[in-house]
Amino acid sequence: MNELQFLTWVRGPGLDLAVGLFLLGMAWRLFEIYSLGRKQDLAAPRHAAGASGLHTVFRRSMPPPGMLKRSPVSYLGGYIFHIGLVVVVFGFAPHILLIRNLTGLSWPGLPSQFVDLAAVVTMAAMVVVLVDRINKPVKRFLSTFEDWFTWMVTFLPVLTGWMAVQHLLLPYTTMLALHILSVEVLLVVLPFTKLLHVFTLFGSRWFNGKANAHKGVPV
Amino acid sequence: MSASLEKVTQTLKEVIDAPIASYFESCVHCGLCAEACLFYTETGDPKYTPIHKVEPLRRVYEQEYTLLGRLKKMVGLSRPITDEELDQWQELVYDSCTLCGRCSLICPVGNDITYMIRKFREGMAVSGHVPDGIRGATQRTVEIGGPMGLKWPAVANVLKKAEESTGLTIPVDQAGADYLVLLSSMEIVNYPEYIEALAKIFHKAGISFTLASDAFEATNAGIQIGASDIARVIVSRIVDAAERLKVKYVLSPECGHAYTAIRWEGPNLIGRPYQFEVVHVLEFLDGLRQKGALKMKDKFAEPLILHDPCQIVRRGGVLQAPEALIREVAENYIPVADQQKWNWCCGGGGGASAIHTDEAEALRAKAFGVKKRQIEAAGVKTMVTFCANCRIVMEEAIDHYEMDTKLLGLTELLAEHLED
Numbered sequence: 203m204n205e206l207q208f209l210t211w212v213r214g215p216g217l218d219l220a221v222g223l224f225l226l227g228m229a230w231r232l233f234e235i236y237s238l239g240r241k242q243d244l245a246a247p248r249h250a251a252g253a254s255g256l257h258t259v260f261r262r263s264m265p266p267p268g269m270l271k272r273s274p275v276s277y278l279g280g281y282i283f284h285i286g287l288v289v290v291v292f293g294f295a296p297h298i299l300l301i302r303n304l305t306g307l308s309w310p311g312l313p314s315q316f317v318d319l320a321a322v323v324t325m326a327a328m329v330v331v332l333v334d335r336i337n338k339p340v341k342r343f344l345s346t347f348e349d350w351f352t353w354m355v356t357f358l359p360v361l362t363g364w365m366a367v368q369h370l371l372l373p374y375t376t377m378l379a380l381h382i383l384s385v386e387v388l389l390v391v392l393p394f395t396k397l398l399h400v401f402t403l404f405g406s407r408w409f410n411g412k413a414n415a416h417k418g419v420p421v
Numbered sequence: 422m423s424a425s426l427e428k429v430t431q432t433l434k435e436v437i438d439a440p441i442a443s444y445f446e447s448c449v450h451c452g453l454c455a456e457a458c459l460f461y462t463e464t465g466d467p468k469y470t471p472i473h474k475v476e477p478l479r480r481v482y483e484q485e486y487t488l489l490g491r492l493k494k495m496v497g498l499s500r501p502i503t504d505e506e507l508d509q510w511q512e513l514v515y516d517s518c519t520l521c522g523r524c525s526l527i528c529p530v531g532n533d534i535t536y537m538i539r540k541f542r543e544g545m546a547v548s549g550h551v552p553d554g555i556r557g558a559t560q561r562t563v564e565i566g567g568p569m570g571l572k573w574p575a576v577a578n579v580l581k582k583a584e585e586s587t588g589l590t591i592p593v594d595q596a597g598a599d600y601l602v603l604l605s606s607m608e609i610v611n612y613p614e615y616i617e618a619l620a621k622i623f624h625k626a627g628i629s630f631t632l633a634s635d636a637f638e639a640t641n642a643g644i645q646i647g648a649s650d651i652a653r654v655i656v657s658r659i660v661d662a663a664e665r666l667k668v669k670y671v672l673s674p675e676c677g678h679a680y681t682a683i684r685w686e687g688p689n690l691i692g693r694p695y696q697f698e699v700v701h702v703l704e705f706l707d708g709l710r711q712k713g714a715l716k717m718k719d720k721f722a723e724p725l726i727l728h729d730p731c732q733i734v735r736r737g738g739v740l741q742a743p744e745a746l747i748r749e750v751a752e753n754y755i756p757v758a759d760q761q762k763w764n765w766c767c768g769g770g771g772g773a774s775a776i777h778t779d780e781a782e783a784l785r786a787k788a789f790g791v792k793k794r795q796i797e798a799a800g801v802k803t804m805v806t807f808c809a810n811c812r813i814v815m816e817e818a819i820d821h822y823e824m825d826t827k828l829l830g831l832t833e834l835l836a837e838h839l840e841d
């Protein structure tokens with residue numbers, strides 16, 4: 203297989219396969235999790251302002267009082283790389299084009315220099331949080347193979363995408379094909395790893411917020 | 422797999438619901454929950470990270486409920502939980518977790534880790550992985566009526582003394598009263614003044630109340646231990662008495678754990694809503710305050726801080742009343758940095774204070790470090806709280822550190838300064 207055939211494959215059957223596995227995997231996992239159900243709380247509820255599942259979905263995006271100071275790298279690094287990923291994934295014009303082809307949805311892209319910068323900042327932040335994971339006793343203690351693996355699987359698409367745009371190391375076609383391949387790997391593993399938090403965190407915050415709102419505590 | 426282990430796996434399987442599954446799936450191993458937990462912040466030991474405390478539960482979830490986990494189990498790639506492991510985890514879910522609920526407010530993906538730990542305890546209880554201290558307290562509650570082994574005659578005695586010193590009658594088993602008053606053994610034994618204070622307040626406000634000779638104990642060791650069958654027996658006693666006496670309200674004592682047990686867990690244990698309302702004594706008092714029926718003759722002058730018991734405030738939802746009341750009675754109230762729902766635990770809730778091994782006691786003393794700093798930062802000699810358990814735990818710690826801090830109960834403090 204030469205590089206062009208490789209690119210054709212990842213763009214065609216490869217992409218179809220990855221998206222298919224992603225959708226199937228997601229449907230399966232979400233069913234697996236949320237079909238477990240939960241018991242109704244029979245205690246008489248107490249009502250309080252700002253206490254509900256939805257409030258918690260939003261509130262948890264901000265650091266609780268004092269936490270930014272206790273763990274600045276987690277929060278700042280976390281914000282930067284998450285926002286950076288959103289900018290790169292949804293702000294880069296060629297990505298928007300692809301999404302339009304797949305779904306028909308479209309929106310204006312960001313200037314490519316800005317996206318470039320965002321990619322570099324994202325990668326830097328990801329390296330920082332990785333180092334933090336190695337350095338901080340608690341993070342290191344909690345880390346399993348999955349943590350290192352998912353970091354890599356998230357990092358590679360950004361790296362290869364950026365390198366393709368910058369024409370670094372490998373010919374553009376090859377790098378682009380590698381980029382798409384890495385995204386496909388990401389799509390396939392997402393439903394089966396902690397990367398699933400991208401979706402389940404909404405459910406988790408909502409459950410937690412709702413359970414505590416029942417007692418009148420905004421969490 | 423041994424029989425008890427099979428049973429524990431089965432129980433753990435049963436306690437796993439959609440929220441728990443969602444929580445496990447959402448965890449990104451960021452470790453931030455550790456920063457919320459006093460057992461980690463005061464020791465620096467990563468094993469006290471809240472989410473780590475439910476690791477065996479996570480494995481059961483993975484192996485029983487997820488596609489990949491089941492595949493791994495089929496081909497023998499996953500490690501089933503073992504008895505030794507649960508032995509090891511006993512310390513993590515009992516000695517070093519007070520179910521204080523702080524971690525559940527911190528986790529960025531929104532995990533209610535406290536809920537997970539509580540559910541995990543249920544499985545631990547089934548397999549007998551429970552500290553002796555908590556087991557003993559539970560047994561005494563079931564057999565005798567209270568965790569400290571207190572029987573009605575002893576309570577009646579305390580009531581008689583309270584009647585003598587206040588000159589008021591304290592009704593017992595009186596049908597049709599507005600309030601059924603519950604007590605906690607610790608209060609009866611250590612702070613009988615609580616009963617006197619209440620009697621005075623009720624009489625003054627002209628509200629009728631009663632005690633029930635077959636349901637005076639509000640605490641529920643079944644919940645602490647995680648054994649719902651025992652918990653149900655204990656709570657049914659109160660529900661039966663309240664419905665028999667046809668009271669409108671059941672008044673929970675200060676005790677935080679008792680409040681959660683009767684207010685929040687009770688209906689779920691018996692499988693139906695109550696025919697009465699449960700009111701925490703501070704809510705009751707704050708209601709009187711708002712109506713202008715709680716007048717003080719003078720105020721407590723010395724500077725003081727407030728310790729918000731987790732089970733009443735963060736886990737119980739009595740958020741505003743305590744501060745409003747303390748401002749009513751204290752001249753020099755100093756709010757601490759982490760107050761109300763952010764407050765730090767005394768270190769001995771959730772049954773932990775019933776564990777008397779050397780390790781558990783040493784750990785509790787260490788965990789008190791955070792409170793100690795609060796007291797020192799405020800530069801006060803008085804701390805007010807409203808949970809007999811918190812109070813005893815903190816008194817032990819204050820002795821341990823040879824501090825000259827005085828602890829006061831909020832209800833008693835109010836009673837002392839109440840207009841005659």
Ligand code: SF4
Nearest residue numbers: 458518519521522524
């Ligand atoms: S409930 Fe409290 S003591 Fe238990 S793990 Fe969470 S923060 Fe720690």
Ligand code: SF4
Nearest residue numbers: 448449451452454528
């Ligand atoms: S804070 Fe939440 S996401 Fe982070 S390690 Fe703890 S449970 Fe997991």
